Amino acid sequence: MTRSAAGYWIGFAVVLALLVVAPLVLPEFWRRFVTEILIWGLLAMSLDLLIGYTGMVSFGHSAFFGLGMYGAAAALLTVRPPNLWLAILYGLVGAGAVAVFVAYFSTRLRDIYFAITTLVFSQIFYVIIFTWTEVTGGENGLGFSQPAFAIPGVVSARFTPVTLHWFVLAVVTVSYLGLRRITQSPFGMVLQSIRENEPRTRAIGYHVERYKIVAVMLSGLFAGLAGVLYALQNKFAAPDFVFFLVSGEVVVFNVMGGMGTLVGPVAGAAFFFLLRELFSRFFTEYYLIPVGIIFTLMVIFVPQGLLGFLRRRLNQ
Amino acid sequence: MTIPFDLLLIQVINGIVTGMILALVASGLTLIFGIMDVVNFAHGELFMLGAYLGSTVFLTTGNFWLALGAAVMGIGLLGAVIQTTTLRPLLGRDPLTTILATFGLSLVLQNYALWQYGPVPRKINEPITGHFSLFYLEYPWYRLLVAVLSAAIIGGLWLFMKYGKYGIWIRATTQDRVMAAAMGIPVPLVHTVVFAIGAAMAAASGVLFGPLTGVNHAMGLDFILRAFIVVVVGGMGNLGGSILAAIFLSLLEAFASIWVSPAQAVIVSFVVLILTLLFRPTGLFVPTPK
């Protein structure tokens, strides 16, 4: 193992340990806040597979996130008693099905056209969910109860905020390791090759479209998983999460955190959430004005994102 | 199913009127994209601020035309400021960064409007109030005036672009920035002016639209997505295409609303957009260039 790899794993262990301990030491609000950031971080991370690794900017991740959420809702509302694993399964199936559909059409297009196609697809799902009140609850969304953490014959316990945090942390960590491995696998290498130079990748014998479809699907599945976790934590699903502005925010997390690093988007999510939370405490009504100004300045002066910025600083 | 001819005709008129306003918003957007590769996410906010500025002037002077003129000038100036401070440093970077920067701006502008103008919706009175009967409806002349004015503004822009000295500069810059610079055209200035023109057009449509809907801080949001769709269907950066696409999509939605529910009518336009992108990615109304 090289020195930098050892450094990486030490850093990973430290951050993980901090996150494990966090709910035990943080005040209750911040405990839940951290859990929520992890969930949004997973969503942002899933998008990084496309933006950072394949070079495709999706504005449709709200659809995968939302479908994961509604999938989980379907499981939790129809099956008695509510089953955690079924919720995850339904959520993944929901997000995956949508991802296949979206991927099939949108990957034929590139750049801004890909972005707009994904955005429009997510708006179609939004309109359907928003207006189909009988099934989706329409604007009011769906509320449901939290399932217990149960492995048949082993344990069965209700979630507390602390155990839920650990569960979310476990899922996000495993997802992170999974995504990291995917990006380091031969398949992930092909994705990065597409990002760097698509025609060249084609010319050395890769069927680029097929790789893109699989990338969108995988990304959609992880986004769906984030949706399931959100549903578990907050016990409701709402059409607002399918709205395109949510996708926009997730792109923002990626750009602010640093694309192509997997960790960066999580940092971006944390930064943006903290920024808004802290500013909202000082300027009750108009905090989005300074947030908007800071954000615009960051786009101009820190184009490589927080992580890229830090990395450059550390290297100096 | 019988075809309701009266409704059909009404919807043609509706489609054209809505389409012309949409075209006015979209042509500013597409102008900016075509020349600078900037996807201006704050366009809806410029539309909204234009309407607010118009309503303020209208409130003090009572003159619609003065309000229109003031909004156009004021927001045009604001556009120039935004371009020089925020977008000029981003020139040549990924268009994604311009989306994000203008997204940040839209946050600022929207909340500024809320702060400055307060929560109560404002009003701009239409300069003409009459109506004529159209089958079972009384149709307001003002809606037709809006269509005509939008057409006139777009036509004016077209004439300016076609014959004006700066119009030629702008078109030359659109086609080939580098060669335009080599021909002595001050490209950075052209960019600023174009953004100002785009902003002014958004403001003009905001004022024109004001009497139809009232003025509120969120009115940009309702418009911006549709304007983006129009720009894409028309071919990004293609002015003529945007106008045709705006009318086409508005007509389509108006017709669709005869037979299907309004929500489904919205989906129809989304589906058209996706089909357009898949089969004519450069837009519905331009021949695919080699």
Added chain:
Amino acid sequence: MTPDRLPEPGSPHGNGRGAVRSPILRTEGLTVRFGGLTALDNVTLAVPHGEIRAMIGPNGAGKSTFFNCVTGVLRPTSGRIVFDGEDITGLPPHRISQKAIARSYQITNILPGATVLENVRIAAQSRHHSWSLVRHHRAFVDVIDRARAVLDAVGLGDKEEELAANLSHGEQRHLEIGIALATEPKLLCLDEPTAGMSVSETRATVELIRQIATDLTILIVEHDMEVVMGLAHTITVLHYGEVVAEGTPAEIQANPRVQEVYLKT
């Protein structure tokens, strides 16, 4: 006219390796038109196994168009391309690559943000394990060995951890060739491999091409006449999309028509 009765133009000179071999690449009446412009006009030629074939001609003669047809970037308006006995006309680039035709580009076309090894590894991987999602790419030793072998062959063995973007221009051009080689091609198409190189870099590249040519067929487009004359077994001269001459370097140098084309006198 049926394809198999077509005369095979030119004679394969083997530069001392003389024997007549069957063609690995054949084009029959290849024509490409862009609107009113005919970029390639009825080009029929055959490249035998193991030959180094150069294509020369002034700007706009159709060399790049020919390349793009062979490598699947362009679909010919009419005509056929036969590779290794198989009709490959109009196949997409990735299928062409899988048929063992590789190309390098006129403008350096690598993965600038990846390391040198990664550039070559990704190409080598295109033949094996490319859909593996779960294992780390470093676990596929066969691919890495192949990549290292290629890097040694193109003289970049000691630079494998460098970012491709940080290489010198000459090294990038070699990497370019390395990427093509790593896909295990039977036919290697080189588009101006010495473009923008200094004199010494050019010499090194000529040496490199000569070395890798031992078990490959090479099709090369080049402007540097020294390179062409020193490397090619056979030269095809294109002008306005047509083949105006074909022969050994000596024959071409002596050809008055070619001089006319070149000096426009």
Added chain:
Amino acid sequence: MAERWQGEPWAKDIWCSGKTTRRRFLGLSAATAGALGATMLVPAPWREAFGQAKPYKIGIMQPLTGVAAAGGKTALVGSMMAVDRINKAGGVNGRPLEAVIADYESKPDVGRRKVEKLLVEDKVDVAEGGYLSNVCLACMPVFDEHRTVFMVGVCLDTTITTTKCSRYVFRPFDYAPAQAVAFAHYLVNKMGKKWHIAYLDYAWGQSTRDAYVEQIKKLGGEVVGGTGIPLGTADMTPFLSKVSGNFDGFFGIFFGANAVVLATQAYDLGLTRKYKFAGDGAIAESTHLPALGHKIEGFVGINRYVPVLDPPLNTPHHRKFFDEAVAALKKIDPSGPLPDRYVQSNFEAMNFLKLGMQRSGFRGRDDTMKLIEALEGMDVKESDDFPQGDKTLRKEDHQAFLREFIFEIKDNKHRLVEVIPKEKTVVPPACTFSKA
């Protein structure tokens, strides 16, 4: 389409000369940010010290930014008027009220997070506010979880006190079924038998439409058509153009900016002149009247509150409220709007809390059950605290019933047509609380 010039490597360097320098840019932005910051940091008048007593913390959640900001801001005015008034009068149980305001950006996920912040971090004793129904519904489980009373200031959705009701949530104002019951007889008997309903096509609009359809039918009327219009439709004319045929009245179910669009465009198309025009009072909210001008003339609506000083609203209580509200609204909107039902219901919601806290001897969140019991079935009389009139907070579903005002718009002003006593608005409860 612009030529893809970025593809050319040499194009990258070209545009250096016109760049804004970093320093100039920073200077500009710093100046702007400074100006903004200075104005925003002015302390709110209500955050004044109040003796030595430990204040009650009241969490107030409203959408102060985003699409619903307009409504949220007027609603907040109502809450803060009540808080100021209570504090001036010596607070509750000798302790002042401290308002902790949270803006939820018109988004349910933010709402949920802000409510958690109010309950967990700020440890508020009770909460008040709302506005967007979907956010109220999303947050209700949090109040359940933290066993804290939430007095809804504005949230229209019926299910809040029916199928999704909660022991911790109270709605001290009317809801659609009650309005429909109160309004239907006037619609059918005084305006016309046949109705066409236009509504916002989402949960609230749909459920309100259902309530009116049911009541109109019950009284022998008929609803001959319906037009759903998606939320956020900028130009409703294509949908409104379809409205034709043989009916007497055109009924609208809209609120906020959508209501302004509807009323304007229905007028423009002649619908509101050809047919009688009635609808949810939210269409002709006082804050909308300036924007609507003459286009809303003749509209008949029902509302829990109208800003008129005619009988029976010519009480000193109401005049006091009215004057105070006008002054407070002027501060957030220079155009000086009249108070609307959002100001009223938030004002009264806060006063319900006050009364409940007084009667139960509430000391903090541990006494929540006592507070709930005090509020359940609470009957209040018309007073300075409740300028709108008498009302009862029903025990079974925590839904209040109050008198309703049927009004007409004349000369761009509300004019009372009929007052429906609260007894005539009652609908049977449809709620079963889960075991608290």
Added chain:
Amino acid sequence: MLSVQNVHTYYGKSHILHGVSIDVGPGEVVGLLGRNGVGKSTTLKTIMGLVRPSEGTITFEGRSVAGAAPYHLARLGIAYVPEDRRIFRLLTVLENLRTGLDRPGVPPERRDALLAKVYGSFPVLRERRNQAGGTLSGGEQQMLAIARAMMLEPKIILLDEPTEGLMPRMVAQIHEIIDVLHGDGVAILLVEQNVRLTLEVSSRVYFMEKGVVRHHAPAADLRRNDAVIHQYLGV
């Protein structure tokens, strides 16, 4: 008048010009010959400010202009006719001309005179003045590109392979126009593949190879002795 000294230029990482030095005197026609890809076009782009040189100096009429914005150089009196012509395809012929004509400080009479002059030299452009630039033939596009540059009333024109892909009749016309420009006292830096034309119109010729100037000789000498030409250009 124009002096390029020891200029190095990179495209990203690749080093294209390895120290190029060229001088052009007032009203002088200077040829720049070399095979494809040796850096001739890059030299012109560097002078025009389209690429920023990393090293070296460029002075125009005594003023240092290395790294100046192209539109600034155009206003100073340097015009550029690129290899691929880059006419504005969607603009009409007249509009293409107006991009250079509509400068501040050109009185209407002067404009008319300039237009008349160009139309006199290229009658076909007058015929096609309302036709989109993209619809012209290759030769006509070349004429338009040169005419457009003339609209700037430049002191020097950088001409990049004006005869490339043209029919002999057109080549002759280009030759004529170069003579006319020369007669008007406009300096020309001509990059060409057509050796004969270059030798005929130029007073001096530079030969480039691999990013450097290898040889420099009066055109008259080269006309007498073509050994040098064969050395640098022949097969």
